[in-house]
Structure formats: structure tokens, C-alpha cells
Amino acid sequence: SASYKVAVLPGDGIGPEVMAEALKVLNKVQAEFGFNLELSHHDVGGIAIDNHGTPLPAATLAGCEAADAVLFGSVGGPKWENLPPNDQPERGALLPLRGHFKLFCNMRPARIYQGLEGFSPLRADISARGFDIVCMRELTGGIYFGQPKGREGTGANEKAFDTEVYHRFEIERIARLAFEAARGRRGLVTSVDKANVLQASILWREVVIEVAKDYPDVTLNHIYIDNATMQLIKDPSQFDVMLCSNLFGDIISDEMAMITGSMGLLPSVSLNDKGFGLYEPAGGSAPDIAGQGIANPIAQILSAALMLRYSFKQEEAAQAIERAVSETLAAGYFSGDLYSADAAHPVQTTAQMGEQITARI
Amino acid sequence: SASYKVAVLPGDGIGPEVMAEALKVLNKVQAEFGFNLELSHHDVGGIAIDNHGTPLPAATLAGCEAADAVLFGSVGGPKWENLPPNDQPERGALLPLRGHFKLFCNMRPARIYQGLEGFSPLRADISARGFDIVCMRELTGGIYFGQPKGREGTGANEKAFDTEVYHRFEIERIARLAFEAARGRRGLVTSVDKANVLQASILWREVVIEVAKDYPDVTLNHIYIDNATMQLIKDPSQFDVMLCSNLFGDIISDEMAMITGSMGLLPSVSLNDKGFGLYEPAGGSAPDIAGQGIANPIAQILSAALMLRYSFKQEEAAQAIERAVSETLAAGYFSGDLYSADAAHPVQTTAQMGEQITARI
Numbered sequence: 001s002a003s004y005k006v007a008v009l010p011g012d013g014i015g016p017e018v019m020a021e022a023l024k025v026l027n028k029v030q031a032e033f034g035f036n037l038e039l040s041h042h043d044v045g046g047i048a049i050d051n052h053g054t055p056l057p058a059a060t061l062a063g064c065e066a067a068d069a070v071l072f073g074s075v076g077g078p079k080w081e082n083l084p085p086n087d088q089p090e091r092g093a094l095l096p097l098r099g100h101f102k103l104f105c106n107m108r109p110a111r112i113y114q115g116l117e118g119f120s121p122l123r124a125d126i127s128a129r130g131f132d133i134v135c136m137r138e139l140t141g142g143i144y145f146g147q148p149k150g151r152e153g154t155g156a157n158e159k160a161f162d163t164e165v166y167h168r169f170e171i172e173r174i175a176r177l178a179f180e181a182a183r184g185r186r187g188l189v190t191s192v193d194k195a196n197v198l199q200a201s202i203l204w205r206e207v208v209i210e211v212a213k214d215y216p217d218v219t220l221n222h223i224y225i226d227n228a229t230m231q232l233i234k235d236p237s238q239f240d241v242m243l244c245s246n247l248f249g250d251i252i253s254d255e256m257a258m259i260t261g262s263m264g265l266l267p268s269v270s271l272n273d274k275g276f277g278l279y280e281p282a283g284g285s286a287p288d289i290a291g292q293g294i295a296n297p298i299a300q301i302l303s304a305a306l307m308l309r310y311s312f313k314q315e316e317a318a319q320a321i322e323r324a325v326s327e328t329l330a331a332g333y334f335s336g337d338l339y340s341a342d343a344a345h346p347v348q349t350t351a352q353m354g355e356q357i358t359a360r361i
Numbered sequence: 362s363a364s365y366k367v368a369v370l371p372g373d374g375i376g377p378e379v380m381a382e383a384l385k386v387l388n389k390v391q392a393e394f395g396f397n398l399e400l401s402h403h404d405v406g407g408i409a410i411d412n413h414g415t416p417l418p419a420a421t422l423a424g425c426e427a428a429d430a431v432l433f434g435s436v437g438g439p440k441w442e443n444l445p446p447n448d449q450p451e452r453g454a455l456l457p458l459r460g461h462f463k464l465f466c467n468m469r470p471a472r473i474y475q476g477l478e479g480f481s482p483l484r485a486d487i488s489a490r491g492f493d494i495v496c497m498r499e500l501t502g503g504i505y506f507g508q509p510k511g512r513e514g515t516g517a518n519e520k521a522f523d524t525e526v527y528h529r530f531e532i533e534r535i536a537r538l539a540f541e542a543a544r545g546r547r548g549l550v551t552s553v554d555k556a557n558v559l560q561a562s563i564l565w566r567e568v569v570i571e572v573a574k575d576y577p578d579v580t581l582n583h584i585y586i587d588n589a590t591m592q593l594i595k596d597p598s599q600f601d602v603m604l605c606s607n608l609f610g611d612i613i614s615d616e617m618a619m620i621t622g623s624m625g626l627l628p629s630v631s632l633n634d635k636g637f638g639l640y641e642p643a644g645g646s647a648p649d650i651a652g653q654g655i656a657n658p659i660a661q662i663l664s665a666a667l668m669l670r671y672s673f674k675q676e677e678a679a680q681a682i683e684r685a686v687s688e689t690l691a692a693g694y695f696s697g698d699l700y701s702a703d704a705a706h707p708v709q710t711t712a713q714m715g716e717q718i719t720a721r722i
């Protein structure tokens with residue numbers, strides 16, 4: 001039977017707790033659907049700094065290289081917050097991983113789950129309309145990696161600089177994936193840019209318009225980033241696929257996650273052109289609730305489902321997980337973040353959520 | 362008696378309509394408070410393209426140079442949307458004006474007006490808490506004006522680039538104004554950056570921390586831009602003064618305006634180090650409702666009040682306008698954007714709003 005190697009990087013904060021539940025679920029599906037997952041565990045982020053002096057040890061990178069996919073928890077916490085930016089867990093682990101594996105395509109779905117509208121921070125009539133958006137974020141270009149980047153001079157004229165740069169080929173490949181995604185959804189791509197100010201955005205817009213010609217069945221709109229942050233709040237239901245540069249995608253995908261009101265449910269995937277991917281929850285390491293066994297493991301579990309879908313083409317297994325999650329929520333089982341007084345069952349621990357979901361597969 | 366020269370640039374869309382009401386109000390206060398305003402009118406934006414072939418004609422610029430302050434309406438509309446980005450009304454008029462007059466300090470207050478919480482797109486319990494934020498945006502630096510900026514190469518490797526760059530002195534002067542503003546408010550500065558990715562943000566953070574030493578009575582927090590867009594939605598009441606780079610301020614100030622639900626009430630000011638300023642409403646030219654006499658003139662009227670305060674030091678006159686606006690709203694007079702069925706009076710036209718406010722001075 002098919003066998004896949006997964007590098008498991010639980011990381012910090014709630015990472016290890018929610019990862020444990022994702023592994024329970026994966027264990028169940030591999031038995032049910034007749035494939036085999038070979039897991040290797042590695043330190044990343046703050047725990048890697050503590051144990052090995054660096055947020056992305058060579059052994060961890062080697063472990064990821066030897067694997068077919070990376071299942072990532074979350075990194076960071078107050079303990080490492082005062083390190084120089086380059087050495088901090090988030091930046092020191094995530095950016096090199098993205099760069100090293102050329103994970104140029106970051107996809108983050110965000111939607112309002114039926115019955116959970118009340119958790120959205122948006123006005124009741126807006127959240128009641130619901131929404132279902134995918135953010136397609138370019139992840140290895142733009143101002144994150146552009147050169148030159150540095151600091152020069154002294155005194156009042158000392159300056160620091162970064163370069164926002166996009167090449168035609170970089171825009172084209174992420175745009176193409178956005179249009180493909182829109183085809184399987186509601187057929188609308190909204191490209192986010194700042195073409196009234198940035199040269200990189202002007203090229204971005206031009207290339208997106210060209211790529212759109214190959215997808216006459218998909219509608220293309222353009223929106224400025226400042227307006228996009230407003231429209232997402234005013235009426236998120238107007239969007240389907242949002243196509244963004246690295247920096248604008250960072251902003252939009254977070255805002256999008258926030259307006260669902262249920263960040264604990266949102267998975268994400270970062271892919272390269274070979275289908276190799278890194279899968280991680282949209283939320284962070286949540287140090288404030290770490291170690292208490294109360295975090296919501298669903299985002300991590302759904303990230304595992306995306307791994308089965310995109311990296312291993314195990315669509316049925318992926319759907320089985322997604323169905324089990326929906327059924328668990330529909331049956332009224334909620335962790336503290338989504339609990340309300342009228343829920344059918346008492347607040348569930350991280351482990352109880354994992355068990356409820358596993359049992360439904 | 363004191364005399365001030367004002368360059369009046371109504372612009373496009375609803376600009377001329379709301380400007381007419383601001384001028385009514387200014388006319389009343391100059392009589393009441395014993396100073397004299399000399400107005401000169403100039404085309405800007407789309408109308409300037411139509412009449413003179415360019416969004417910022419030399420005569421308009423000369424008119425602004427001859428004035429003590431600029432009262433700006435709004436520019437842009439569908440008619441000019443397909444021009445090359447550099448020639449469009451917004452970018453072709455606003456950016457050169459900011460650059461020419463070195464208007465490095467953009468201040469945009471945003472708050473929820475009592476009684477208007479229901480218009481906020483945020484959940485009722487969040488908007489009920491209210492908020493009152495000022496965005497301090499650096500307006501002449503960063504990626505808007507940084508060099509090099511351009512395009513190179515051909516084929517798949519064609520690239521376009523922009524430079525995010527900040528000098529120590531640029532950060533210092535805007536930071537200082539943010540701390541000064543916080544002193545007169547709730548004593549909290551939140552500096553928005555992306556210091557986990559951008560070199561310019563690392564310098565930004567360092568300089569802000571240094572400036573903070575001169576303001577021990579003000580609390581300083583730092584927040585990443587991605588988190589800022591989330592926190593603004595989750596709990597805007599946590600912020601007082603938000604200190605931002607040019608690009609991040611563009612995003613934050615718009616998001617902030619949107620969550621008030623009453624963009625038609627929000628003025629803004631852009632100042633240079635001599636106190637010369639450009640005053641404009643936060644909203645745009647709203648071409649969809651232009652020419653119907655239904656736009657809300659309050660943002661324009663409050664922009665005129667800010668002009669009296671910051672450029673002419675006519676604090677009493679400024680307060681008289683602000684009080685008249687508050688009283689008009691409290692008395693239940695609303696234009697269509699803020700009208701609800703339980704309002705005390707029928708929907709007011711632009712001119713009626715202007716008259717109600719003028720009558721209360």
C-alpha cells in the first residue's frame with residue numbers, strides 16, 4: 001500500500017497539544033483508507049532554540065527534506081520575544097522553510113461555519129450572510145525576500161531599506177493557481193494590489209490580466225489593499241478567491257481569519273511547484289492558553305486533511321476528516337474558544353475534541 | 362483682524378457639493394470670531410484633467426503655494442479610471458501635493474459617535490464599547506517615494522520594484538508628533554510595523570523606542586501590521602494613537618474609518634513642519650451619489666475645523682464648528698448615509714445639513 005513520509009514539527013505553545021490530536025486522526029485514517037504514514041518528529045521554533053540554539057536546526061531541515069510533506073504546529077512565545085528579530089522563532093523558522101522549499105503558494109481558506117456566526121466580530125446581519133473565501137498568497141517573493149535589504153549611514157540620515165520586487169514568472173504562477181482554485185469554487189478572483197502607488201503592483205495587475213485570458217469562465221476584479229481591508233469588513237460575502245502578494249496576503253489572510261471569529265478552525269497550506277507542502281493552522285502558538293489542554297485542535301486536524309489532499313492525493317481520506325469535524329461541531333461539541341451556553345455538551349478539552357473527531361471517521 | 366488665505370480645491374464627485382457647505386460654515390465663523398478668510402478656488406483631479414489636461418495644473422499648485430492652507434474635497438471617478446496610474450486623479454494630484462509641500466504628518470481621527478454605534482460593521486457588543494483612535498501616518502516617505510522604483514528586463518524575468526526606505530530623522534519627527542498627540546489624549550501610542558520581516562521596520566521600532574524616552578508619561582506598545590488589522594476588528598477600544606509608516610497607515614486609517622460605520626463624519630489633516638496643511642475628508646469622491654445633493658458634508662466641515670485649529674490656531678472657532686456638528690446630530694438631523702427610521706427628522710440633503718450646522722454656530 002502507498003506510504004508517505006511526514007515530518008512532524010509541533011513547535012511551541014499549543015503546538016504539541018493540538019498536534020497530538022491531529023496524529024490521532026491521521027492514525028485512524030491511514031488504517032481506514034489503507035495507506036501508511038511514516039512520521040518523523042523534529043524540534044522547531046522556540047523549543048529548537050532551547051534545545052539546539054537555533055529555531056531551525058540542520059537536523060530539522062534534513063528531516064523535512066527527507067519527507068514528502070511537513071505538518072507544522074506553531075512557533076513563538078514570550079520566552080523568545082526579546083531575541084533579535086532574525087533569531088526569533090517565527091521569522092527564524094518559517095521564512096527559511098518557505099525559502100528553502102520554494103513554497104511560493106500559500107492558500108488559506110476562511111469561512112463562517114453555520115451556527116458559529118455569533119463568534120464573528122462582524123455585525124450580526126453581515127455575519128449572517130456568511131462568507132467563504134480563499135486567500136492565495138504569494139509566499140517566496142516581494143518585500144520579504146527582495147534585495148537589497150539592509151541598513152546604511154549614521155546619525156539623522158541613517159536609513160534602512162527593503163525591496164518590494166516581483167518578476168513576471170512569479171506573478172504568473174500564483175495567478176494561475178488562483179484562477180484554477182476559482183474554477184472549482186464560485187468563479188471569482190479578486191486581485192489585491194496598490195497599483196496607484198507601486199510599480200510592482202502595476203506589473204502584478206498586468207500579468208494577472210494576461211493570465212485571466214486563459215480563464216474566460218472566471219471573473220477578475222482588482223482592488224486596492226486599503227479598500228480590500230475595508231470591504232472585507234463591510235461585506236466579506238462579495239469575495240471568493242483573493243489573490244495577493246506576500247505582504248498584502250499576510251495582512252488579508254489574517255484579517256480574513258479574524259472575521260470568521262473561529263480562527264481555531266482554519267488550516268493553511270504552503271506549496272511548491274512539485275506539490276511538496278507545509279501544512280499549519282492559521283492561528284498562532286497561543287502561549288496564554290498553552291499547557292492547559294484546552295486549545296482547539298481542529299485547525300491542526302484540518303491542516304492534516306489538506307496534507308492528505310494536496311500532497312498525497314488521498315481525497316477520500318481528506319473528506320472523511322473534514323466530515324468528521326463538521327459532524328462533531330454539528331453534534332454540539334466545542335472547545336472553549338467556540339463554546340456558548342446553549343451548546344449541547346459541556347466544554348471539551350483538546351483531547352476530547354480529538355477523540356470526538358477520530359470516533360467519527 | 363487676522364486674515365488667512367485658503368486654497369479651496371473641491372475636486373470631483375461629491376467634492377464640490379460638500380465643499381459648498383464647508384464654505385457656508387467658514388463664512389459664519391469668520392464673522393462670529395472676527396477673522397478673515399481669503400478664498401481662492403482651483404481645479405484639481407479629474408476636473409483639472411478635463412479642463413487643463415493634468416490632475417494638478419501649475420496654476421493650482423501656485424494657488425496652494427500662495428495660500429496659508431489647502432482645503433481639499435476629493436478626487437477621482439469612473440471617467441478617469443482607465444488612464445495610466447500616474448495620470449489618474451488620486452495619484453496624480455495627492456502624491457505630488459504631499460511631496461511638494463513635504464506634508465509628512467497625516468492625522469486621521471476615527472471614533473464611534475454616540476447613538477451611531479448601529480452603523481458600525483462590528484458586532485453590537487464591540488461597537489457598544491466605542492473607540493476613539495487617531496492614526497498618525499508618515500506621509501512623505503517609505504515605499505511611496507523610495508528610490509529605486511521601476512521596471513526592468515523582458516520575458517518571464519521582467520521585474521518591477523519599489524523601495525521601502527526610512528531615515529532616522531523621518532521616523533523621529535512623526536514619532537514625536539504621535540507622542541505629543543497621545544499626551545493630549547489617553548497616553549498610549551501603538552506603533553505598527555513588520556519588524557519580523559522588514560529592515561525599515563526594525564529601524565522604525567528602534568527610533569520609536571528612543572523617542573519614547575522623552576515621553577515617560579506615555580505608554581508605548583508595538584504591534585505587527587497583520588495583527589493590527591485583526592485587533593482593530595476584535596477590540597478597537599484598546600487603541601489610542603496608532604503610529605504608522607506611509608503604507609501601513611494607508612491600510613490602518615482606512616480600516617479604522619470603516620469600522621466607525623460613519624466615514625462621512627471623518628476629517629483628516631496632512632501637515633508639514635511649518636504648520637502648513639492640507640485638509641480633506643477621509644472618504645472618497647463617491648461618484649455613485651455625486652450630483653444628487655445627498656452626500657454628508659460633515660467630514661468636509663470638520664476638515665475645515667481642523668484647518669482653523671492646526672493652521673490658523675483659531676481653537677475657539679474650531680470648537681464652535683465641532684460643537685455645532687455634534688448638536689446637529691444629537692438633534693436627530695442625518696443625511697442618508699446615517700439615517701435610520703427612528704430619527705427625529707426626515708432625511709436631510711447636503712445643503713440642509715450645512716444649514717443646520719451653520720445655524721448652530
Ligand SMILES: CC(C)[C@H](C(=O)O)[C@@H](O)C(=O)O
Pocket residue numbers: 090091094095250557558587
Ligand atoms: C511570522 C511571520 C514572519 C509570518 C509572515 O509574515 O509571513 C506570519 O505572519 C505568517 O503570516 O505566516
Ligand SMILES: CC(C)[C@H](C(=O)O)[C@@H](O)C(=O)O
Pocket residue numbers: 196197226451452455456611
Ligand atoms: C490615492 C492614494 C494614492 C492615496 C494613498 O495611498 O495614500 C489614498 O489611498 C489615501 O489614503 O490618501
